[in-house]
Amino acid sequence: MIGRKPSLFATIAAAAALAVTAGAAQAETRITYKSAKSTSSYYQMAVQVAEAVQKATDRALSVTVEESQGSVQNVKEAAVREGAYVFTTPPVLIKLAKGNTKMFEDGQDYGDIRALFPIPSLTMHYVVRADADVESFQDLTGKDFIIGKGSFGAREAAKNFEQFGAEPDLVDVELNAAVPALKNGQVAGFATAGSYPAPNVVEAAAGTDIKLLSMSEEQVETTGRTRLVIPAGTYPGVERDTVTTSLPVGAYTTTAMDEETAYQLTKAYWESKPKMAETARWWAGVSPEMLAMMAGPLHPGALRYYEEAGTPVADGLK
Template identity: 60%
Template sequence: MRSSLLKKLSLAALAGSIAFAGAANAETRITYKSAKSTSSYYQMAVQIAEAMKAGSNGDIIVTVEESQGSVQNVMEAAVRPGNYVFTTPPVLVKLANSGKAMFKDKQNPKFADIRALFPIPSLTMHFVARADSGIKTFADLEGKTVLIGKGSFGAREGAKYLKLFGLEGKVELAKMELSNAVQALKNKQTDAFVTAGSYPAPNVIEAAAGTGITVLSLSDEQIKQTKRTKLTIPAGTYAGVDTEVNTTSLPVVAYTTTSMDEATAYALTKTYWEQKAKMGADNAWWNGVSGALLENITGKIHPGALKYYMEKGMAVPASAK
């Protein structure tokens, strides 16, 4: 009797161990390399991690890693094993594969193994003017004070656009950090500021609510001059801005490598799109992401992600298949 009971208990323990091992094996762990912890893209990474866990009933666990930038993310793709996901503008993947610019003398054959998963919110240029400044077009910036900050993508783009549009030396650049932009606009220390972020950008929302703003729209010719991707911010995105704003953007995409298996890439992509509406209800920048952004992908899409897009009838560039 005692022997029989012990045997049953042993079998039960063994069954429990097998079930536990199965559950552990069912859990997929992902490393997601994002951006600096102070950036909006790090916040997005945390939201994606939460969405993956919720959308997969805990089967997909994402660990978010801080990064010093997209170049680091791409460089690590050549050496990181397994389920490594990272974010970068597609143009950097193209440069890595060709060994140009910041990837000169840093070529690695493993860069050819990088594969796209899904687009995330784009870096969107905003030229924001105080509503009572009289600034309606770029030409109106002449003789005005403009805050562009320094060191960031937005600051570099802002300076580039001022030069492209014939305004270099014709505006006064405010000598203060971009973090002071909203207060500076309110206190009339600056007439306008330039910022790049996923729309709707928190600092632009704050400026619209507290001061009243105009967001400058670029003409098609100006957008062509910038050599950036056109993006339209819908009317009503910001309080008081009742017409759509045509501006430029730098697309950003979540990538992995061929080290990720097809089933995992499929599950990640499927869960991301299924959870996007819920993420958008909590943070509006997700609402600017749609299947249309797939056209910005350069290079190949992972076969697992591509399987999902084909199932859903989403348009994918022929070059990415």
């Protein structure tokens, strides 16, 4: 049996459908979003941003989240990665990289790094059992306490203890052992750095009465960090505001990202943020004012969005 030849209409329709499909594939821009360890809150944030951006742009921007060992690695890769590479880091590391100082004395050129938008800050938490008889940092002296190893939180806690005259007995274990040790009464508490509400603090507060140590204004000033207040009720049983310190964190890219992609990414992020805050409270603490704490300059595409949105931009970011 001889089959029919396809009609001219069917042929044209098939060709048109193929062209639309090909056009859609070509229109999709792939972005790599380098964040943090998969167990961290910042990795969760990256996944939330990726999903929100893809939804807001109807997948015109396709975002793939990559695990990282930390902010230093993220910045170092910016010197060698091609295409639309986005990464998160505290602004202070951007400044060090562009000056080729400390951990960035590697001969790489970091001059092409550009800022996009702020994300939730690294917030210091000092968690203690409610029955540990600890009301202040000085009360930690002589008590077993966990700060972990090698992380920003561990370094900052050790520095704060020295600044505040506190001398706890630091237990030499990784931070992932902190919650079980606190719940079992093996330690008085632990320090951790993460955006609030921090998952490990939420876990600690589940079924165990905890307190968060609050800094005095003098102590905050001594740290040289940004003052931040964790609102009362953020964690079960903690019914008062907690004064602590934070380290700003932002999302950055390089000049390898084209202007339109940076514009659409930044626009999608800010327009999606209120919705993200409904399911993850740490987004509620991010505001356009935090842009001032980022290391510049902004990517031209991001700058275009901020100018259209009427967001004040400091001269140092332009």
